[in-house]
Amino acid sequence: MSSSQSVLMPRIGSYTVGVTDVLIVAFAFVAFSILRNRARGKLPPGPPGVPLLGNLFDFPAEFAPDAYLAMSKKYGDVFSLHVLGQTFVVLNSATAAIDILEKRSSNYSDRPPSILIEMTGWNWALVLKRYGERWRRVRREIWQHFHPNALGQHRAAQITECRRFLRRLLKDYGTVDLPNQTMQLFSATNLTIVHGLPYKDMSQKFINDLVASEEGFAEVFGPSTFIVELFPWLRHLPAWVPGMGWRNKVAEWTDESTALLDGPWIAAKNALARGEIRPSILTELMDRASQLEGEEAKTEELIVKEITSSIYGAGTDTGAATLYSFFCAMLIYPEVQKRAQAELDAVIGPDRLPEYSDRASLPYINAVVKEVLRWHNVSPLGASHCAMEEDEYRGWRIPKGSIVTANIWGILHDPDVYPEPHVFRPERYWKDGKVVTDGLDPATVVFGFGRRICPGRYFGEDSLFINISSILQVYDILPALDKSGKPIPVVAKKTSGALSLLEPFEYRIKPRSEAALALIPDDF
Numbered sequence: 001m002s003s004s005q006s007v008l009m010p011r012i013g014s015y016t017v018g019v020t021d022v023l024i025v026a027f028a029f030v031a032f033s034i035l036r037n038r039a040r041g042k043l044p045p046g047p048p049g050v051p052l053l054g055n056l057f058d059f060p061a062e063f064a065p066d067a068y069l070a071m072s073k074k075y076g077d078v079f080s081l082h083v084l085g086q087t088f089v090v091l092n093s094a095t096a097a098i099d100i101l102e103k104r105s106s107n108y109s110d111r112p113p114s115i116l117i118e119m120t121g122w123n124w125a126l127v128l129k130r131y132g133e134r135w136r137r138v139r140r141e142i143w144q145h146f147h148p149n150a151l152g153q154h155r156a157a158q159i160t161e162c163r164r165f166l167r168r169l170l171k172d173y174g175t176v177d178l179p180n181q182t183m184q185l186f187s188a189t190n191l192t193i194v195h196g197l198p199y200k201d202m203s204q205k206f207i208n209d210l211v212a213s214e215e216g217f218a219e220v221f222g223p224s225t226f227i228v229e230l231f232p233w234l235r236h237l238p239a240w241v242p243g244m245g246w247r248n249k250v251a252e253w254t255d256e257s258t259a260l261l262d263g264p265w266i267a268a269k270n271a272l273a274r275g276e277i278r279p280s281i282l283t284e285l286m287d288r289a290s291q292l293e294g295e296e297a298k299t300e301e302l303i304v305k306e307i308t309s310s311i312y313g314a315g316t317d318t319g320a321a322t323l324y325s326f327f328c329a330m331l332i333y334p335e336v337q338k339r340a341q342a343e344l345d346a347v348i349g350p351d352r353l354p355e356y357s358d359r360a361s362l363p364y365i366n367a368v369v370k371e372v373l374r375w376h377n378v379s380p381l382g383a384s385h386c387a388m389e390e391d392e393y394r395g396w397r398i399p400k401g402s403i404v405t406a407n408i409w410g411i412l413h414d415p416d417v418y419p420e421p422h423v424f425r426p427e428r429y430w431k432d433g434k435v436v437t438d439g440l441d442p443a444t445v446v447f448g449f450g451r452r453i454c455p456g457r458y459f460g461e462d463s464l465f466i467n468i469s470s471i472l473q474v475y476d477i478l479p480a481l482d483k484s485g486k487p488i489p490v491v492a493k494k495t496s497g498a499l500s501l502l503e504p505f506e507y508r509i510k511p512r513s514e515a516a517l518a519l520i521p522d523d524f
Helices: 003-008 019-040 064-075 094-102 115-120 133-146 148-171 178-195 204-220 223-230 232-236 245-274 281-289 294-332 334-347 356-361 363-375 408-412 457-474 514-519
Strands: 078-083 086-091 391-393 396-398 403-406 475-478 508-511
Touching: 064 078, 064 086, 064 408, 086 094, 094 391, 094 403, 115 204, 115 223, 115 232, 115 245, 133 148, 133 294, 148 178, 148 457, 178 204, 178 245, 178 281, 178 294, 178 457, 204 245, 204 294, 223 232, 245 281, 245 294, 281 294, 294 334, 294 363, 294 457, 294 475, 334 363, 334 457, 356 363, 356 457, 363 457, 457 475, 457 514, 508 514
Parallel strands: 086 403
Antiparallel strands: 078 086, 391 396, 475 508
């Protein structure tokens, strides 16, 4: 027997245990688990499924949030799916999400265990980190730098990078690489605030690594790898076994995770050694770490790396993708663009760019920010929570270890809450010259719930305000023209996956006037 066969077929005494035997035992365990769950109480309703495999074939292959929202119309705003003994609970209303994930956050602050996160090293990221003391420490440090009273210290960097972005857009109105430029905008902002990097050290490689990690992240949590989370022992099977092709990608995914963790960190350490680093979150934390010695100092430095890399990774891609969707919305809904520009003209006039001090005087711009967050939220299912202990909700039992997911996209696109949800309509929050959220404020949903809510949420809204208001003050966002000079229609096409991006679209950008052109600074 070869060594590979001995791994697949361990021996117990004189009996060779084969893959078939393992599957039989696994299915017996699953059957036992299902019968035990039924005996212990009623679970939330859901599709009936099939024997043993449960709802394995009910998990949507394409854009799950829309499918879950459709299921909720049949089974209610809280429904469950069951696969091989594992319970999945999907929350499709803000009420249910707040009741369970917010009000009972002490029981739902953990993340589900994931064999692939461990294999690829993604457990350094705050959003994926298991609940515990290390998670609390990392999140506490991030919150201390991004709570509302701390935002003022970051605004100079946000404005500087916003105006650099305006200058780059000027280089070529029609063919600028907008996805990459929005990434460069948020990357540079975060590298300044978080890592203190000099502008000359802000490499395109950081953006390339982040984009690659996004794609790898989507694959890690894709349907082809789903089964290994249910049966972790499958990771020991060779890649040539049918369905195990993902094994060949693990090293690549690990490299992508490591590049995102290490790239900006190493650049910052090099700048620090040269004496060229600027005051930043990293320098503040490293000053504290420098007071320690030995293993304690090494551990603290690793924590600082996790903190800074988590902020950079999470804040750059989501901010860039959200701003990119704003451009798309302005092309499809030009009347919104005109109304927002009219407010800017009335409040600010033609002689300067917006400042943060203008925010309270620009209610329609603030309504646009809210609708951008709702219309195309980048993380449509957020990150799943895990029930740390058994719970009961509305008379249903939620077993310990259940994976609980808030359908953020579904909540924000429920026509009962947001009429015509696929229409970009800032007027939902704008009434009598004020921002009013008579219904559901998207900001209370899109950033997550409970103790796992995004600690950078106020900073994210700040960034969207200054960039959206500045872009609309200077530029008209227009459809591209075909060869005959006719506007090319734009359709918002979203991608599936853990992160949902808009597919590329064509556009034109031009200054609103010569006076607007003069507002763009040329000293960056």
